[in-house]
Amino acid sequence: MTNSPESMGIYIHFPFCRKKCSYCDFYSLPITAPGVLNQYTDCLERELTLRTSECDLPLASSYLGGGTPSLLPPQDIERVIAAINRDYPPSGEREVTIEVNPATVDRQKLADLQRAGVNRLSIGVQSFVDRELTILGRVHDSRQGHQCIDWAQQAGFTNVNLDLIYGIPGQRRSDWLATLTRAMDCGPQHISAYLLQLEPDVPLAREIATGQQAMLTDDQEADLYYEGRALLLSRGYQHYELSNFAHPGFQCRHNLTYWRGGRYLGVGVGAVSFDGRQRHLNSPPLEDYMAALLNGTPPPRQLLETLTAEQERAEAFIIGLRLTQGIDREEYCSRFGADALGPFQDAVNRLAAQGLLVVDDRRIALSPRAYFISNVVFREFVD
Ligand code: SF4
Structure with missing residues (x-):
């Protein structure tokens, strides 16, 4: 990849x-x-x-x-x-x-x-x-x-x-x-x-x-x-x-x-952009979006959310678990300066004991039996 x-x-x-x-x-x-x-x-x-x-x-x-x-x-x-x-x-x-x-x-x-x-x-x-x-x-x-x-x-x-x-x-x-x-x-x-x-x-x-x-x-x-x-x-x-x-x-x-928590530009009405910290929406309705651009001005945008440092870590953790290879602990550590387990240690231990997570030195991943109930697992990592 x-x-x-x-x-x-x-x-x-x-x-x-x-x-x-x-x-x-x-x-x-x-x-x-x-x-x-x-x-x-x-x-x-x-x-x-x-x-x-x-x-x-x-x-x-x-x-x-x-x-x-x-x-x-x-x-x-x-x-x-x-x-x-x-x-x-x-x-x-x-x-x-x-x-x-x-x-x-x-x-x-x-x-x-x-x-x-x-x-x-x-x-x-x-x-x-x-x-x-x-x-x-x-x-x-x-x-x-x-x-x-x-x-x-x-x-x-x-x-x-x-x-x-x-x-x-x-x-x-x-x-x-x-x-x-x-x-x-x-x-x-x-x-x-x-x-x-x-x-x-x-x-x-x-x-x-x-x-x-x-x-x-x-x-x-x-x-x-x-x-x-x-x-x-x-x-x-x-x-x-x-x-x-x-x-x-x-x-x-x-x-x-x-x-993988990367940045993306969303273009067109209704599209969302993510700059690594903030999400913005190109606001509907279509008429306002088109009127602005046809007049040569930027379209209306709405700030949807600003992630705190903790939210950023939690989000990267959760979306990383969507990939079957799971979270690469070294990559996570180089991005956030701390091991992925950090504040999630207790929840990870509990879910691993239930057979829903697989943890080793390199990765933290969902076990196949957790794939269909991933939302139950993800809830454990959200405040
Ligand atoms: S209405 Fe359009 S956007 Fe919605 S599912 Fe059907 S094809 Fe896709």
Whole structure:
């Protein structure tokens, strides 16, 4: 893994979606006016230029997420990537990812993205069971998911992630394992498997509250997690983060920046930046963000939090545990000037005695039986 806090990432948020999925509480908007995508791209270019001074480390990755950034025409995506390369000159090979919704691309568009400089795709397949895609309110079906992967490979992409969701209402063990098997049969280098988690005000949560759908039990969800993990491991994927699996050398560099406590620049409305101590949000609404940049001024920003030294240590400890290799004690010590155990010694001893943490001279890591209940462990390290 080449990422370290000595490099940074840029996250570009694209807030538009064709239709809101039933489980989504991200900041995403319908496209209401023709030309808005082009104007939004203008704003991204301007913001990138305005913020160069905030990036004083080599840029290891850029990530176009959303929303549905694959709704942008390839020439707009090319403009954004060109602006990053112009204002943040590459010092080495850079990972450039775009999230792709299978319903928004065709063979030509994926080939154009390759030419534009995208070298990694994250395809939001979510499931290969159409009934589940309907429950999730996705705008594509399983056939389009397959087709998108085929086109990506034909276009020459050799670094492809598939996003999958488990714990969907009514999902049977056989459905989940079939989705995973079909996903692996497509040969992606990376698979993300996320548990469906619902905020109370999303449509699917309301369907559950009114009895139209039923969530799986915690035990059923845990079984899906561990059976899915075993299947992925049996096919040569390495489990490197709680929800992420990759062939050797294909871990997501951009996300590793987050998980290793690194800094990142968030560009676009709704994007969050982290400078190592403070988190800032590019505040919605979209209209204010665009009006500011089209007038040549910085967009409105909101300070979300300032970490104290203790919070910084605790946060690095917790997100470090998300990686299956755990916390590198030497690296942690050189960053904070103290051993990772420090104030956490009692909690670590207790959790190790329960078989939830594995501790040796070099590392502190979750044990596999703690992976699905990681939040229970993390709570021990928060005031
Ligand atoms: S495509 Fe993604 S961001 Fe858009 S509504 Fe669906 S889950 Fe939300």
